[in-house]
Amino acid sequence: MDKFIIDGGEKLYGKVRVHSAKNTVLPLLAASVLTDEQVKIHGVPAINDVENMLHILSEVGCVIKRQKDCAVIDSSNAVSHEIPTRLTKELRSSVFMLGSVLTRFRRAKISYPGGCDIGLRPIDLHLSGLKKLGVEIVEKDGYIHCSAERLQGAEILLDFPSVGATENIILAAVKAAGITVIRNAAKEPEISDLQRFLNAMGAKVRGAGGGTIVVEGVERLHGVDYTPIGDRIEAGTYLIAAASCGGEMEIEGVPAENIAALLHKLRENGCKIHTKNDKIELYSDGKLKSVNLVETMPFPGFPTDLQAQYSALSATAKGATLVVENLFETRYRYAAELKRMGADITVRGRAAFIRGVEKLHGASVTAGDLRGGAALVVAALRAEGQSSVMDLSHIDRGYAEFEGTLRNLGAKIKRVRI
Numbered sequence: 001m002d003k004f005i006i007d008g009g010e011k012l013y014g015k016v017r018v019h020s021a022k023n024t025v026l027p028l029l030a031a032s033v034l035t036d037e038q039v040k041i042h043g044v045p046a047i048n049d050v051e052n053m054l055h056i057l058s059e060v061g062c063v064i065k066r067q068k069d070c071a072v073i074d075s076s077n078a079v080s081h082e083i084p085t086r087l088t089k090e091l092r093s094s095v096f097m098l099g100s101v102l103t104r105f106r107r108a109k110i111s112y113p114g115g116c117d118i119g120l121r122p123i124d125l126h127l128s129g130l131k132k133l134g135v136e137i138v139e140k141d142g143y144i145h146c147s148a149e150r151l152q153g154a155e156i157l158l159d160f161p162s163v164g165a166t167e168n169i170i171l172a173a174v175k176a177a178g179i180t181v182i183r184n185a186a187k188e189p190e191i192s193d194l195q196r197f198l199n200a201m202g203a204k205v206r207g208a209g210g211g212t213i214v215v216e217g218v219e220r221l222h223g224v225d226y227t228p229i230g231d232r233i234e235a236g237t238y239l240i241a242a243a244s245c246g247g248e249m250e251i252e253g254v255p256a257e258n259i260a261a262l263l264h265k266l267r268e269n270g271c272k273i274h275t276k277n278d279k280i281e282l283y284s285d286g287k288l289k290s291v292n293l294v295e296t297m298p299f300p301g302f303p304t305d306l307q308a309q310y311s312a313l314s315a316t317a318k319g320a321t322l323v324v325e326n327l328f329e330t331r332y333r334y335a336a337e338l339k340r341m342g343a344d345i346t347v348r349g350r351a352a353f354i355r356g357v358e359k360l361h362g363a364s365v366t367a368g369d370l371r372g373g374a375a376l377v378v379a380a381l382r383a384e385g386q387s388s389v390m391d392l393s394h395i396d397r398g399y400a401e402f403e404g405t406l407r408n409l410g411a412k413i414k415r416v417r418i
């Protein structure tokens with residue numbers, strides 16, 4: 001198991017070019033089985049979630065080539081409709097494979113992905129949407145068996161704008177007979193990226209980014225060579241670190257509108273932010289004032305995936321901050337660890353009340369999930385003295401070259417094998 005040793009108190013200066021977004025690369029990889037021609041995706045980050053998804057593709061029979069930061073997938077010999085259990089446990093987002101495997105093979109078998117570190121994460125909206133498209137679903141012995149003589153377009157209204165359910169339904173509808181309309185669809189930029197990717201393969205998807213998506217089924221899809229959007233959560237994590245520690249940072253590869261809710265809060269905290277095309281420049285003196293309230297919401301609201309990192313920033317902002325996590329049930333596991341560093345944070349259900357303190361002190365803390373782990377790094381970079389952040393397996397799921405990028409920005413951080 002690895003840990004980070006961090007000597008806090010350094011300001012951060014420099015440029016960061018983000019990788020292709022984890023939460024867009026994963027559904028794009030799932031979509032690559034929709035064609036038997038070659039699919040090439042650029043900027044693919046070397047992170048565990050992506051490696052697991054590539055394993056799943058190879059286990060269903062795809063041939064994968066990793067060329068530098070590209071992934072080349074040839075699924076002409078894909079034969080299995082069974083998504084391997086051990087990898088489904090490793091990677092919840094393997095559930096995205098349901099829609100594309102059903103489109104390819106008219107049947108799919110997946111073990112129940114179950115909950116994870118941040119909540120129950122049911123898939124009822126995925127399954128009810130697939131049923132509307134004519135999929136027979138039998139849940140037995142912890143497996144979900146899906147079959148569809150033919151996939152038939154349908155009108156689907158999502159009770160909640162679920163990102164994964166929206167993506168799964170699109171993947172099952174792209175070659176269905178007729179038209180599918182998805183109302184109350186998720187509006188995240190990753191959905192618009194999936195739409196662009198599929199249309200580049202010859203699909204007919206429109207409306208992503210708005211609440212209603214229309215998919216007109218087509219006969220076949222062809223190969224594609226594609227560069228996904230930049231990772232807005234990776235960008236947001238580095239911006240929060242620079243805001244909290246103080247310094248100057250330029251992020252490349254993410255348009256400001258993809259993290260407008262965060263930038264709005266950071267300006268309220270007292271940061272100076274200039275944006276142009278896909279560049280975001282931030283200047284902070286490290287002496288931030290708190291905002292009163294941050295509520296996580298589906299896009300374009302404040303992203304739940306930046307809640308933990310922003311709470312770490314709020315721990316040393318002057319004043320009090322009420323954080324409300326509306327998306328997931330248990331996304332405050334990092335709070336107890338922040339308290340070990342001297343943070344004044346009280347959690348009650350979905351709310352966390354944070355009273356800013358003068359300073360945090362170094363401590364030995366343990367990551368409990370991906371974004372909570374990133375939050376502990378943000379706090380350790382700001383804290384006085386030395387911290388160690390344990391169990392980096394969570395962080396390694398979603399951040400490529402994390403410590404190297406931070407070191408290039410002036411942070412005193414190193415990875416140690418224990």
Ligand code: EPZ
Pocket residue numbers: 022023024026093119120121122123124125126127160161162163164165186304305326327328329370371398
């Ligand atoms: C995606 O997860 C992201 N993962 C998550 O990022 C992100 O936090 C989340 O969207 C919200 O933005 C990927 O894209 C791989 P949801 P997903 O379905 O699709 C409830 C990270 O850190 N729900 O939009 O699982 C669910 O319980 C990860 O990178 C149902 O009730 O999120 C949750 O409360 C974490 N039934 C809410 O919707 C369903 O069938 C949002 O979930 C599906 C979801």
